[in-house]
Amino acid sequence: MAETKSRSKRLMTMGGLIFLAIGIILYFVKEPMGLNRKIYDLPVFLIIIGACSALKGYMAKEKTEEEAALAGKTFSEFLTNNAILLAMLVLVVVICILQPRFMQIRVALDILTQSSTKLIMALGICFTLLIAGTDLSAGRMVGLSAVVSASMMQTATYANRFFPDLPQVAVWMPIVIAILACMVFGALNGFLVAKYDMHPFIATLAVQVIIYGACSLYFDMPPNNSQPIGGIRPDFAQLGQMRLFNGVYRGFPGISILIPIAVVICIVIWFILNKTVFGKNVYAIGGNREAAVVAGINVFRNIMGIFILASCLYGVAGVLEAARTAGATNNYGNGYELDAIAACVVGGVSLNGGIGKVGGIIMGVLIFTIIQYGLQFINVSPMWQQVIKGVIIAVAVAIDLTKYRRK
Amino acid sequence: MSEYLLEMKNITKTFPGVKALDNVNLNVRKGTVHALMGENGAGKSTLMKCLFGIYEPDGGEIYLEGQKASIHSARQAMDKGIAMVHQELHPIRFRSVMENVYLGRFPGHMGVVDHKAMYDKTKALFDELELDVDPLALAGEQSAAILQMMEIARAVDMKAKIIILDEPTSSLSDREVDHLFKIINRLRSQGVAFVYISHKMKEILEISDEITVMRDGTYVGTWPVSNEKGEKLTIDFIIKQMVGREMTNQFPAREGKPSDEVVLKVENVCSTAKKSFQNVSFELHRQEILGIGGLVGAQRTEFVEALFGLRGIASGEILLNGARYSAKSPGFAKSKGLALLTEERRATGIFGILPILENTVIANQRNYAHLGILNDSKRRVDADAECKKLNVKTPSLNTLIQNLSGGNQQKVLIARWLLTNSDILILDEPTRGIDVGAKYEIYNIMLEQIAQGKSIIMISSEMPELMGMSDRIMVMCEGRVTGFLNKGEYTQEKVMALATQFAGRKDNTAA
Numbered sequence: 001m002a003e004t005k006s007r008s009k010r011l012m013t014m015g016g017l018i019f020l021a022i023g024i025i026l027y028f029v030k031e032p033m034g035l036n037r038k039i040y041d042l043p044v045f046l047i048i049i050g051a052c053s054a055l056k057g058y059m060a061k062e063k064t065e066e067e068a069a070l071a072g073k074t075f076s077e078f079l080t081n082n083a084i085l086l087a088m089l090v091l092v093v094v095i096c097i098l099q100p101r102f103m104q105i106r107v108a109l110d111i112l113t114q115s116s117t118k119l120i121m122a123l124g125i126c127f128t129l130l131i132a133g134t135d136l137s138a139g140r141m142v143g144l145s146a147v148v149s150a151s152m153m154q155t156a157t158y159a160n161r162f163f164p165d166l167p168q169v170a171v172w173m174p175i176v177i178a179i180l181a182c183m184v185f186g187a188l189n190g191f192l193v194a195k196y197d198m199h200p201f202i203a204t205l206a207v208q209v210i211i212y213g214a215c216s217l218y219f220d221m222p223p224n225n226s227q228p229i230g231g232i233r234p235d236f237a238q239l240g241q242m243r244l245f246n247g248v249y250r251g252f253p254g255i256s257i258l259i260p261i262a263v264v265i266c267i268v269i270w271f272i273l274n275k276t277v278f279g280k281n282v283y284a285i286g287g288n289r290e291a292a293v294v295a296g297i298n299v300f301r302n303i304m305g306i307f308i309l310a311s312c313l314y315g316v317a318g319v320l321e322a323a324r325t326a327g328a329t330n331n332y333g334n335g336y337e338l339d340a341i342a343a344c345v346v347g348g349v350s351l352n353g354g355i356g357k358v359g360g361i362i363m364g365v366l367i368f369t370i371i372q373y374g375l376q377f378i379n380v381s382p383m384w385q386q387v388i389k390g391v392i393i394a395v396a397v398a399i400d401l402t403k404y405r406r407k
Numbered sequence: 408m409s410e411y412l413l414e415m416k417n418i419t420k421t422f423p424g425v426k427a428l429d430n431v432n433l434n435v436r437k438g439t440v441h442a443l444m445g446e447n448g449a450g451k452s453t454l455m456k457c458l459f460g461i462y463e464p465d466g467g468e469i470y471l472e473g474q475k476a477s478i479h480s481a482r483q484a485m486d487k488g489i490a491m492v493h494q495e496l497h498p499i500r501f502r503s504v505m506e507n508v509y510l511g512r513f514p515g516h517m518g519v520v521d522h523k524a525m526y527d528k529t530k531a532l533f534d535e536l537e538l539d540v541d542p543l544a545l546a547g548e549q550s551a552a553i554l555q556m557m558e559i560a561r562a563v564d565m566k567a568k569i570i571i572l573d574e575p576t577s578s579l580s581d582r583e584v585d586h587l588f589k590i591i592n593r594l595r596s597q598g599v600a601f602v603y604i605s606h607k608m609k610e611i612l613e614i615s616d617e618i619t620v621m622r623d624g625t626y627v628g629t630w631p632v633s634n635e636k637g638e639k640l641t642i643d644f645i646i647k648q649m650v651g652r653e654m655t656n657q658f659p660a661r662e663g664k665p666s667d668e669v670v671l672k673v674e675n676v677c678s679t680a681k682k683s684f685q686n687v688s689f690e691l692h693r694q695e696i697l698g699i700g701g702l703v704g705a706q707r708t709e710f711v712e713a714l715f716g717l718r719g720i721a722s723g724e725i726l727l728n729g730a731r732y733s734a735k736s737p738g739f740a741k742s743k744g745l746a747l748l749t750e751e752r753r754a755t756g757i758f759g760i761l762p763i764l765e766n767t768v769i770a771n772q773r774n775y776a777h778l779g780i781l782n783d784s785k786r787r788v789d790a791d792a793e794c795k796k797l798n799v800k801t802p803s804l805n806t807l808i809q810n811l812s813g814g815n816q817q818k819v820l821i822a823r824w825l826l827t828n829s830d831i832l833i834l835d836e837p838t839r840g841i842d843v844g845a846k847y848e849i850y851n852i853m854l855e856q857i858a859q860g861k862s863i864i865m866i867s868s869e870m871p872e873l874m875g876m877s878d879r880i881m882v883m884c885e886g887r888v889t890g891f892l893n894k895g896e897y898t899q900e901k902v903m904a905l906a907t908q909f910a911g912r913k914d915n916t917a918a
Contacts, residue, residue: 276779277772284769287758293717294755295770295823296741354760 009057016054023047040103042096080403084346084396088367095374102377106253115369116258117317117324121340122347122361123269124313127306129344131286132353133200135307137189137208138314138340141182142333144215145318149178149236150229150328151218158231162224171236179315185211186311187304194303212330219330232326240324258320265313270358278305286353342389343368346396367392409473412437412600413569418457418467420450427453428464431626433602433619435569440591440601442611442632445621445649446814446842451604454621455571458602459491460484471568490562494574494840495753496554500547505529507546508561532560536590550703552583559590563599570594571602576610577840580702581903588614606842607869608642620648650844657843658875659851663858665695665878669729670862671831676713676723684710684886687723691831696853696863698877700870701906706886707866708750711833715747716740728830741770746829748820750836750866752813756820759809763801764790766808766819771826793822798848814845821852832856834865838872850876870899885909 023046030036030043079086095102121138128135151162152174185207192203220226243254273279281302284292293299317336322328347364349356371392375385413435420428428450435441443451456462458469460478469476471487478484484491498507505525506513514528515521529542538556540549549557555575562570572591576584591601591614603615611618612632618640620627627648633639671691678684684706691697699707712718714725716734725732727743734740737747749755758766767790768775775786790804797818801811808816817837824832834853838846853863853876867873873880880892882905889905 271780275781275783277776277781278779280765280769280772280781283761283765284758287761288755290755291749291758292769294715294737294747294749296736296738297769298736298738354758 012057013054014057016050016052016057019046019050020054021050023050038100040100041105042103044105045103045108080399083399084367084392085363088370091371091374095378098378102374107373107377109253109255109259111366111369111373112259113256114373115365116256116262117320118336118339118343118369119262119362119365120265120313120317120320121336122343122365123265123358124310124317125337125340126344126349126356126358126361127282127310128200128204129341129349129351130282130353130356131200131289131303131306132351133193134204134341134351135189135200135310136204136337137185137211138204138310138337139333139335140208140211140215141185141311141314142318142321142336143328143330144185144211145178145182145315146322146328146332147215147219147229147330148181149174149319150232150322151224152177153233153236153322154229154231155233160224160227160231162221162229164223168233171233171239174236175319178319179312182311182315182318183308186308186314189311190304190307193307194300216330226330229328230326232322237323237326240320240322241326258324261320265316266358266362269313272309273358278302282306283354286355288354339368342393345400346393348400367396409470411435411470412472413458414468414470415454415458416468416470418454418464418469420453420457420462420464427624428457429625430467431621431624432629434629435600435602436617437568437600438595438598439616440595440603440614442603442605442615442618443621444605444611444618444645445627446844449621449649449842450624451621452573453624455491455573455602455604458484459489459571485565485567488566488568489571490558490565490567490569491571492555492558492562492573492575494577496551496558498546498549498554498557500545502546503543504540504546504549504553504557505542508532508542508557508564510561512565528564529560532564536560536563537586550583551578552580552586555579555587556590559594563594567599569600569602571604573604574606574840575603576605576607578703583703584610606840608645611645612639612642618645620645622649622651646843649842657847657871659847659854661854661857661876661878663694665692665862668693670727672726673714674724674726676710676725677721678706678709678713678886679719679721680709682886683718684713684883687883687888689881689888689891691862691864693862694857694860695878696857696865696876698873698880699864699866699883700868700873700880700902701883703868704885705883705906707883708835709886710883711747711835711864711866712749714740715745715833717747741827741829744828744830745833746770746824746827746831747833748817748824748835748837750839752816752820752839757808757816760807762805763794763799763808763811763819764804767793767804767822768826770823774826789826790822793826794819797822797825797852812842812845814841814848817841817849818845818852821849825852825856830861832861832863834863836866836868838867838869846872870902873902874899882906 023043026035026039026046027043030039101107121142125135125138152166152169153171154161156168189200189204189207192198192206193200216226238257240258242257244257244260245252246254273282281292281297284295284297285299285302289299318333321332343364344356344361345351345364346367347356347360347362349361368389371388372385375388380388411434413433415431415433417430417432418428419430431450431454433441433443433454443454445451453462457464458478460480460483463479469478476487478487478489499510508529509525513520514524526542533540533542536556536559538553538560540553546554546557559570575587579587595601603611605611615632617629617631619629630640669690670693673690674688676684676687687710689697699711701707709718713720714734716736716739720734725734732743740747753759758769764787768786772781775782775789787804794801794804799811799815799818799822801815808819811819821837837853838849841849853865857863865876867876874897878894880897880902882889882892882902884906889908892901892905
């Protein structure tokens with residue numbers, strides 16, 4: 001048993017080192033050999049992948065014999081466990097062959113940037129999924145947060161100001177107000193679910209409609225009268241548009257600020273889920289609500305906490321959307337919740353509650369963005385993209401479920 | 408024609424990391440009741456699941472009436488005349504009894520259900536089994552006993568040749584058990600064979616013809632219950648085969664006596680629900696095990712749940728260590744030093760999809776947290792120590808609790824409450840569905856806690872356990888306390904007499 005374990009470890013380290021070596025060689029020979037237009041940044045990717053894999057293989061924890069026996073992975077099990085990831089790899093390779101321009105750092109960074117807000121939403125919604133619930137109001141909260149924050153962040157000289165007499169407030173203030181507005185509705189969600197034991201589907205559906213109405217009322221206030229909010233202050237827009245390390249070397253596009261923001265939020269959520277009492281209670285309530293009650297967990301307070309925390313993340317996503325696009329309308333965020341739920345589910349979060357990891361959710365969001373971006377890249381029609389997206393959801397979840405149904 | 412109706416030969420089944428069955432044999436004759444015995448985790452359920460097509464065995468053969476049979480699904484098993492009545496029944500609650508009986512094979516033509524035929528057939532079946540149940544009544548409103556009979560009726564209607572009964576009597580009252588046995592006897596005389604899984608020795612000796620014993624996934628042996636000379640097997644013999652060692656005492660010796668100090672005083676406590684417990688009064692002393700006896704429907708569980716803040720209390724007074732205590736919520740009860748091990752382990756006890764670690768510390772998270780952030784290594788150390796102390800058998804703390812046997816799950820749940828360092832442990836059927844060895848361990852844990860100055864309230868429906876462990880027994884009937892019996896003065900008859908004090912009314916409300 002220990003042999004197979006160390007063999008897979010060695011395989012990973014060796015494979016990683018080989019990738020690393022090929023990457024370094026290619027990096028230095030691509031210019032002289034005139035491969036620049038053929039392989040683009042492939043060497044850099046190979047170096048990164050190689051280094052990560054070698055490091056992981058080297059660092060992998062020695063499992064105890066019993067654990068290794070329980071894991072007892074066969075090749076076919078490996079396939080089912082990673083099917084969607086492998087399918088994505090195949091697709092990426094195909095796209096790279098059809099369109100070598102795909103192999104650029106710029107593309108990878110674009111994908112990560114596009115994933116950022118989606119990821120923040122998915123992390124919020126995963127809390128509600130973990131207690132076997134759902135949150136249909138997520139998308140509308142993004143819209144609310146975008147409208148509220150943008151409405152107070154217009155330049156003084158802009159003709160069509162939402163609040164003509166508003167002074168130039170500090171940037172953090174509208175952000176806090178926007179997020180607080182979302183949290184109020186999050187608390188309403190939580191209250192309906194926790195107090196009346198309402199199914200989250202219905203409770204959040206009701207709140208979704210309320211939010212859209214409230215947001216539209218706000219948006220329709222004179223003098224704005226439902227016109228798209230524009231003239232956003234540059235210091236606010238920077239929050240979504242700033243690029244770090246721009247042009248540190250030739251042709252480097254810079255890293256969008258959205259990426260580090262999403263990374264920080266991922267770490268925070270991972271910490272909450274794995275290292276805090278609240279996180280453990282979320283898994284417990286999702287795993288067996290009755291038993292959680294008996295164990296003395298305050299289910300009411302925890303469910304309130306779940307929906308408020310989730311709405312806070314939607315609020316953040318909304319602010320970032322407003323900043324990124326330097327504008328807002330009351331239709332922002334429409335339907336985002338379904339994308340977020342789909343990404344969570346593809347990432348292995350169980351709709352029956354209690355099962356789900358941050359790593360899986362990141363994977364789920366990335367898979368969707370990569371596939372969408374890749375299909376656009378090779379000019380697949382948007383209608384076909386929709387079909388493919390739907391197929392991915394169905395197939396991914398079907399494969400995921402077979403894991404639990406083994407005889 | 409073979410001598411046996413069913414032969415299972417050298418059945419082997421391996422799960423990742425565990426050999427659940429290792430060359431197990433089971434031979435059942437026509438028209439007999441064959442008891443299948445063994446501790447929890449011995450592989451009885453796995454063997455039956457192999458027979459019923461829920462699991463695919465890795466090796467071995469199954470013969471039905473001498474013919475080799477391959478069974479890949481429950482449907483195929485039923486077509487071949489095998490029926491199974493599971494330990495925990497899950498009827499379709501909001502549909503009628505008759506629809507549950509004919510589920511999956513409704514009588515009718517071209518997809519249109521013939522309700523009248525279904526009603527008549529169900530009625531005829533129930534008459535035959537002497538069941539007084541309206542076929543149109545909702546299944547969710549029926550007692551466990553009725554649901555079980557319903558399943559048996561279903562098996563009879565399907566002309567089952569072999570009926571597997573998994574712990575059929577675990578939630579039945581004595582009277583209901585008698586009825587069940589009557590039905591089994593009648594069907595046996597008609598040639599139906601039963602595989603009977605149970606931990607209750609007395610029942611096994613009363614009802615079965617042959618006994619097969621399993622231990623740790625292996626086959627130990629098969630014996631007729633009474634030999635040609637009419638001598639019966641003894642309980643000690645069977646236990647010895649099951650555990651592989653002599654078990655002289657069913658209960659560990661109790662040392663010391665309860666102190667005079669009253670830790671809990673309950674006075675005239677009434678439920679908010681009309682039909683639940685009324686005017687319950689008692690005192691619990693430090694270092695005392697107070698047993699609560701009674702039949703199904705005596706509202707014992709409801710009472711302790713109310714004490715723990717899970718149900719409403721309308722009136723009455725509770726004094727905890729002399730101070731007024733109002734059972735607001737389980738969290739509050741926990742903070743006041745109460746612990747409740749619930750009756751339904753799976754429904755309200757374990758978090759099946761979480762590892763043992765989380766299951767052990769879940770009621771005690773605050774003690775490992777600073778500003779809501781958990782100290783992981785401390786949790787692990789404590790959970791590990793507690794699980795080791797209680798002898799939980801598991802590969803690691805990361806194993807999902809649903810992969811443990813019932814006895815080990817129960818030990819984890821006890822560990823959970825011991826970690827909270829509660830003063831008063833309320834144990835609701837602490838050893839239900841648990842094997843003999845694990846039972847003894849749990850009794851030992853109880854006595855250890857008593858020795859440390861704690862007090863225990865124990866609900867038990869098993870008379871020997873109630874009388875073997877309690878310092879004092881409080882008997883309830885129909886939500887009322889009907890009497891107290893002190894150690895030394897209780898007999899099975901006295902407890903039963905108190906438990907059926909309102910027997911006249913019992914038939915309409917309970918059952």
